[in-house]
Amino acid sequence: MAVATVPQPRAPQQRRGHDRVAALMASAAELFVEKGFDATTMTEIAVRAGAAIGTLYLFFPTKEAVAQAVLMAQAEELSGQLYALREQTEGMHAATIADQLFALLGTFMATHPVYSALLDLPGDDRWRRAMRARRRGQIAALFAQAYPPLPAGQAERLAVIVPQLMRIPLALIGEKRLRDGVLDELRLMLNRHLEAGDG
Amino acid sequence: MAVATVPQPRAPQQRRGHDRVAALMASAAELFVEKGFDATTMTEIAVRAGAAIGTLYLFFPTKEAVAQAVLMAQAEELSGQLYALREQTEGMHAATIADQLFALLGTFMATHPVYSALLDLPGDDRWRRAMRARRRGQIAALFAQAYPPLPAGQAERLAVIVPQLMRIPLALIGEKRLRDGVLDELRLMLNRHLEAGDG
Amino acid sequence: MAVATVPQPRAPQQRRGHDRVAALMASAAELFVEKGFDATTMTEIAVRAGAAIGTLYLFFPTKEAVAQAVLMAQAEELSGQLYALREQTEGMHAATIADQLFALLGTFMATHPVYSALLDLPGDDRWRRAMRARRRGQIAALFAQAYPPLPAGQAERLAVIVPQLMRIPLALIGEKRLRDGVLDELRLMLNRHLEAGDG
Amino acid sequence: MAVATVPQPRAPQQRRGHDRVAALMASAAELFVEKGFDATTMTEIAVRAGAAIGTLYLFFPTKEAVAQAVLMAQAEELSGQLYALREQTEGMHAATIADQLFALLGTFMATHPVYSALLDLPGDDRWRRAMRARRRGQIAALFAQAYPPLPAGQAERLAVIVPQLMRIPLALIGEKRLRDGVLDELRLMLNRHLEAGDG
DNA sequence: CATGAATGAGTTTTCATTCAT
DNA sequence: GATGAATGAAAACTCATTCAT
Numbered sequence: 075m076a077v078a079t080v081p082q083p084r085a086p087q088q089r090r091g092h093d094r095v096a097a098l099m100a101s102a103a104e105l106f107v108e109k110g111f112d113a114t115t116m117t118e119i120a121v122r123a124g125a126a127i128g129t130l131y132l133f134f135p136t137k138e139a140v141a142q143a144v145l146m147a148q149a150e151e152l153s154g155q156l157y158a159l160r161e162q163t164e165g166m167h168a169a170t171i172a173d174q175l176f177a178l179l180g181t182f183m184a185t186h187p188v189y190s191a192l193l194d195l196p197g198d199d200r201w202r203r204a205m206r207a208r209r210r211g212q213i214a215a216l217f218a219q220a221y222p223p224l225p226a227g228q229a230e231r232l233a234v235i236v237p238q239l240m241r242i243p244l245a246l247i248g249e250k251r252l253r254d255g256v257l258d259e260l261r262l263m264l265n266r267h268l269e270a271g272d273g
Numbered sequence: 274m275a276v277a278t279v280p281q282p283r284a285p286q287q288r289r290g291h292d293r294v295a296a297l298m299a300s301a302a303e304l305f306v307e308k309g310f311d312a313t314t315m316t317e318i319a320v321r322a323g324a325a326i327g328t329l330y331l332f333f334p335t336k337e338a339v340a341q342a343v344l345m346a347q348a349e350e351l352s353g354q355l356y357a358l359r360e361q362t363e364g365m366h367a368a369t370i371a372d373q374l375f376a377l378l379g380t381f382m383a384t385h386p387v388y389s390a391l392l393d394l395p396g397d398d399r400w401r402r403a404m405r406a407r408r409r410g411q412i413a414a415l416f417a418q419a420y421p422p423l424p425a426g427q428a429e430r431l432a433v434i435v436p437q438l439m440r441i442p443l444a445l446i447g448e449k450r451l452r453d454g455v456l457d458e459l460r461l462m463l464n465r466h467l468e469a470g471d472g
Numbered sequence: 473m474a475v476a477t478v479p480q481p482r483a484p485q486q487r488r489g490h491d492r493v494a495a496l497m498a499s500a501a502e503l504f505v506e507k508g509f510d511a512t513t514m515t516e517i518a519v520r521a522g523a524a525i526g527t528l529y530l531f532f533p534t535k536e537a538v539a540q541a542v543l544m545a546q547a548e549e550l551s552g553q554l555y556a557l558r559e560q561t562e563g564m565h566a567a568t569i570a571d572q573l574f575a576l577l578g579t580f581m582a583t584h585p586v587y588s589a590l591l592d593l594p595g596d597d598r599w600r601r602a603m604r605a606r607r608r609g610q611i612a613a614l615f616a617q618a619y620p621p622l623p624a625g626q627a628e629r630l631a632v633i634v635p636q637l638m639r640i641p642l643a644l645i646g647e648k649r650l651r652d653g654v655l656d657e658l659r660l661m662l663n664r665h666l667e668a669g670d671g
Numbered sequence: 672m673a674v675a676t677v678p679q680p681r682a683p684q685q686r687r688g689h690d691r692v693a694a695l696m697a698s699a700a701e702l703f704v705e706k707g708f709d710a711t712t713m714t715e716i717a718v719r720a721g722a723a724i725g726t727l728y729l730f731f732p733t734k735e736a737v738a739q740a741v742l743m744a745q746a747e748e749l750s751g752q753l754y755a756l757r758e759q760t761e762g763m764h765a766a767t768i769a770d771q772l773f774a775l776l777g778t779f780m781a782t783h784p785v786y787s788a789l790l791d792l793p794g795d796d797r798w799r800r801a802m803r804a805r806r807r808g809q810i811a812a813l814f815a816q817a818y819p820p821l822p823a824g825q826a827e828r829l830a831v832i833v834p835q836l837m838r839i840p841l842a843l844i845g846e847k848r849l850r851d852g853v854l855d856e857l858r859l860m861l862n863r864h865l866e867a868g869d870g
Numbered sequence: 871c872a873t874g875a876a877t878g879a880g881t882t883t884t885c886a887t888t889c890a891t
Numbered sequence: 892g893a894t895g896a897a898t899g900a901a902a903a904c905t906c907a908t909t910c911a912t
Contacts, residue, residue, distance in 0.1 A: 196307075196390070234441065238441045238444075255426055
């Protein structure tokens with residue numbers, strides 16, 4: 075039962091539901107990065123998005139569902155980028171493909187910090203596993219295409235390793251010089267490894 | 274219907290305080306790995322250690338303090354191992370040192386999963402930062418000692434990268450073959466990078 | 473992931489207000505029986521009636537008002553039936569009247585389960601009391617007319633008892649044989665009691 | 672995290688857990704009768720028992736569990752009374768047994784109003800069904816023992832009917848004279864029915 | 871008349887922390 | 892040292908009700 079206390083003028087209700095959901099998800103993504111999933115409250119998410127708690131629950135039945143929606147949207151985006159990369163690098167030189175992939179992942183991780191934050195939560199569900207598997211498959215396919223003589227299994231191993239490599243610089247916020255250096259170091263390390271081929 | 278349990282006569286709790294604390298910390302470490310820090314309750318920690326909740330608070334003022342104690346103990350252990358490694362590899366061939374370091378970190382990460390779990394929690398405190406810095410310093414020193422001509426900064430960059438590399442296989446529980454393959458791949462990649470020297 | 477549903481084009485809602493209200497009340501009646509008054513939500517009522525929540529509030533100011541309307545309509549119907557029974561049994565043999573009343577109430581209770589469900593809610597309001605009083609008066613009048621020598625007060629007592637008797641079989645859904653047996657038993661018991669007159 | 676605001680002196684904590692549970696259940700029983708199960712809040716239950724909300728949840732995991740505990744305790748009591756009645760009326764005259772049963776149920780219903788209130792909630796669970804079945808069995812056994820020539824099934828039918836009969840006067844709070852009259856009427860009706868035997 | 875997105879007070883439930891014994 | 896009953900602030904979640912369109 076909602077008894078109006080101080081009937082505040084309501085914000086314009088013209089925003090389409092789509093905008094509302096987008097604002098809520100953006101708010102959630104920010105908070106998940108700032109404080110982590112557990113420490114973020116549903117009320118905070120709503121407040122930062124300029125919505126009431128009930129509005130948040132209008133679109134997402136649980137807090138877990140918010141995380142899932144945020145993560146899925148970002149995974150979708152990454153998947154799209156990886157797909158596009160595969161298209162546009164068809165037939166290119168292996169080293170070029172690797173460089174592009176490296177750049178793509180590095181940029182994505184840097185600009186989508188919530189992606190890593192949510193993907194590696196304790197207590198991995200079915201859908202989180204599925205997301206990781208999909209990413210692994212796409213990246214493995216890219217490697218396999220770029221280096222046809224790649225021995226069995228190596229593409230998959232690289233698909234596991236490379237995304238994790240790109241997360242390393244993320245922890246170095248506030249140490250910009252070191253961060254850039256680490257990124258270069260990682261790039262160099264991976265290139266050398268790929269050029270050398272399997273041992 | 275859940276009604277008050279009949280207070281069972283308790284087993285004599287005569288372990289020395291030291292054992293008590295060790296049991297509590299071990300219990301906490303297990304639970305932090307299984308369910309994550311936030312999802313672990315103080316009561317669970319006490320129960321699994323066979324202690325009462327009050328006893329847990331006798332030794333640790335807050336839940337955060339438990340995590341800190343657990344993490345510090347493990348960091349201390351790692352630090353000791355790194356120190357010992359430095360002693361025993363003095364004057365050895367660079368490649369050998371690297372291999373040893375790799376093995377040491379790999380084993381440590383695999384056997385101390387709570388270490389990573391706690392070190393990378395969102396909301397980094399002063400003491401967590403200090404811990405990371407110390408590790409970085411020790412590993413950088415090892416690299417600098419092993420490869421005297423290492424260009425300025427590279428030892429530090431490697432000290433950032435290598436521990437993170439060794440965490441990658443941890444996520445592959447249940448895929449043993451892939452896990453071992455990834456570990457080999459990482460070893461190979463790092464060795465090649467070190468052999469090649471700086472660009 | 474639960475995201476805003478795409479607003480489907482709506483079917484034309486051209487039913488006259490009267491039909492609308494009838495549909496809403498029917499929907500409410502069903503749900504009150506299925507889940508109880510408290511567990512039924514206004515949104516459910518509207519949805520099952522194929523209406524929007526706002527439409528429901530167009531006709532009923534509160535949830536309580538819905539219950540009141542539903543109950544009043546059914547009480548009105550029962551009252552009408554009782555009135556008709558009184559007319560058509562004028563001058564009949566007492567036993568016949570009793571049988572008819574018994575049949576009437578039994579059928580009504582079985583076909584209007586929401587009637588009992590709403591009438592016996594905790595927290596009895598003025599209007600619920602009034603409804604019970606009216607029913608009591610009508611049934612008492614029937615008894616008084618059928619059995620003129622009925623001692624003072626007995627008609628009223630029977631008017632309290634008989635409707636409650638007829639509710640008993642309602643609880644036996646799923647045990648049809650027992651239910652029918654109980655109904656017969658009740659009929660027999662009441663007839664014997666009436667034939668014996670007051671003690 | 673509980674940050675003490677105004678450290679109120681705590682009430683004496685000497686009451687045994689048993690008393691605590693009893694007080695909570697008594698408080699719940701009162702409120703369930705006064706306002707019904709749904710309208711009663713866990714906070715109210717705790718407050719009326721002089722406990723904190725957390726204390727209530729210490730003993731009962733959910734509100735449903737509170738109801739279950741209250742109902743089970745009362746059902747246990749009724750069951751004990753019925754058992755004792757069976758023992759002490761062994762070999763007695765049928766009419767006497769019936770009278771005793773009638774008195775027992777009448778008194779029980781009047782003094783344990785929460786029993787009916789909880790047993791007839793919408794959404795009958797397994798345990799509620801079990802409770803009804805048990806009562807039915809016990810009463811049927813009593814009837815079968817009292818009236819050996821009772822035709823098959825009638826004992827069970829009576830076991831369904833009689834407890835419901837005894838609930839009827841409960842609704843007449845505030846109309847004492849009518850209430851007593853109704854009770855006598857019911858007694859008379861049942862006796863006549865039993866004396867007449869099956870049709 | 872009709873709609874349904876939006877609201878927020880109120881409810882259930884959890885759990886870190888305290889303290890009398 | 893050891894205990895565990897007790898606490899209550901805070902978080903997740905519900906739903907009757909409103910109102911701009």
